[in-house]
Amino acid sequence: YTVLPLRAGRFTIPPQTIRAGGKLLRTQELVLNVADSSGRSSGARPGRATQPVTASELVFAELIVPKKVAYVGEIVPVQIRMGFDPRVHPRLVEPPEITGQGFTAQKLQESGENSESINGRPYQVVTYKTAIAAARAGKFEIGPVKAKAQVLVPRRPSSPRSRSRSPFDLFDQDDPFSDPFFSNPFSQLAERREVQIRSEPVALEVKPLPPNAPLSFSGAIGNFTMATDAKPNSVQVGDPITVTSTISGRGNFDRVNAPVIEDEHGWHKYPPSSKFKQDDEVGISGTKTFETVLSPNEKKQAMPVLAFSYFDPVKEQYVTLRSEPIAISVQGGAAPAPSVAATQTGSLAPTSAARPGSPIPATTKPQDILYQLTERPRAAASFAPIYTWPLFWMGQLIPLLGLLGFAAWKIRRARIDNREARRIAALHHEASQLMHKLHRNDVSPREYYAEASRVIRVKAALASGGRRIDPNMVDVDTAAETFKLNSDSRDRLRRLFEQSDEWQYSGAHNGPGRISPENRRDVLKLIENLRT
The missing domain is CATH 2.60.40 (Immunoglobulin-like)
Structure with missing residues (x-):
């Protein structure tokens, strides 16, 4: 059933009687309080138009x-x-x-x-x-x-x-x-x-945090509790002790850091590790656990006090939690030096052992484990990066100078090779031009023998390779040695140079005024056969 009140007031819904299974069942009486609703008429009539859905x-x-x-x-x-x-x-x-x-x-x-x-x-x-x-x-x-x-x-x-x-x-x-x-x-x-x-x-x-926050305050705001534990409780000097700090409560756990040690004298502290377990959907409530490893440098009877501070927004003040005292036993230390008496006892042990009935003296067992050093060494070692050392940069100059020298040498070699290439190209061009002139028939004997001897000198300079012979310095012996000529070719080459000198310096020749075709062929054949 749906009941809609038409006016404000207090209404009583009477008990309802129903028959089920041959029995009469009666409901309880209900009271309905109807408040006045403004902006709506209680006398709405059926069939009137209503506003469209928005x-x-x-x-x-x-x-x-x-x-x-x-x-x-x-x-x-x-x-x-x-x-x-x-x-x-x-x-x-x-x-x-x-x-x-x-x-x-x-x-x-x-x-x-x-x-x-x-x-x-x-x-x-x-x-x-x-x-x-x-x-x-x-x-x-x-x-x-x-x-x-x-x-x-x-x-x-x-x-x-x-x-x-x-x-x-x-x-x-x-x-x-x-x-x-x-x-x-x-x-x-x-x-x-x-x-x-x-x-x-x-x-x-939003209000600012009050000033004068404790030294152990890291920004935690909320309400927290702290519990600490340390294991093992009995160690030697230098052995590690794991301190577990559990901080539970409600607040900004992202700003909750590990508790600090109020007195670190005689202790070596390592960076802590942490893990967080949240108790709600957004991580406001939960538990954050820190594990810190402490190493005693001297004999101790109790763990140091750990402090954790937070700001309580309800109390509007800073609260500092401190760990309860935890008793431990730290024994040992640096190995004691052997005394003179112990040394004498050890030296007399063989003598006394020979006597019947004499007790065997106890020998001191050498210590196997060296404990943590608590004193600074005399020579302080530097942990500065190597690139900050002046000697490092001076050492880098050696390969740099070597690289620059190698680059300069390569550039010079390239220039020298370039000049040599241009010289060889010029000699090839000159030899080609001279051979072209030697095939002409209108050349006088003086020009012909001069050009023939010049071709031989140029070809000898080209065939010299790395010796770099100047063509002007080539004579009969140099050319014959360069081309490895036999005695017959050497004689023919000598006669050619002599005829060239005769036409060049005397201005006259005992032979005819023109070169016969047979002599021309002999000269060309001699020049063309000059190969290394």
């Missing part, structure tokens, strides 16, 4: 911040409620996001989903949880929360007309969800609309 009425967002005043760095839990009418089949396009400046927010975690009735309307409410921390002091507005979703709504006809009543609007009370589409989705076409979801912002006042 997409913004189908969803809502609510931002819940339990605290109105916080401190800088304090973790404040935040809850976001997103409500959707289940009859519109919502689809979240963009997840909720807390907007604003001056604070940091952790990742949203979906906490749960449940059905609620708000102002007589059913909603499917999804709850998200997160936490925020203010970065500076001042007054801020947290939010609003913004999201985007798609909802299914009926497509309106082009011409207005009266609509039929929906089973959801039992008394025709202008319910925006009473459209017949929601009771019969196939009565008309539907469409998805994108709606913006926006909550109201929440004001938050």
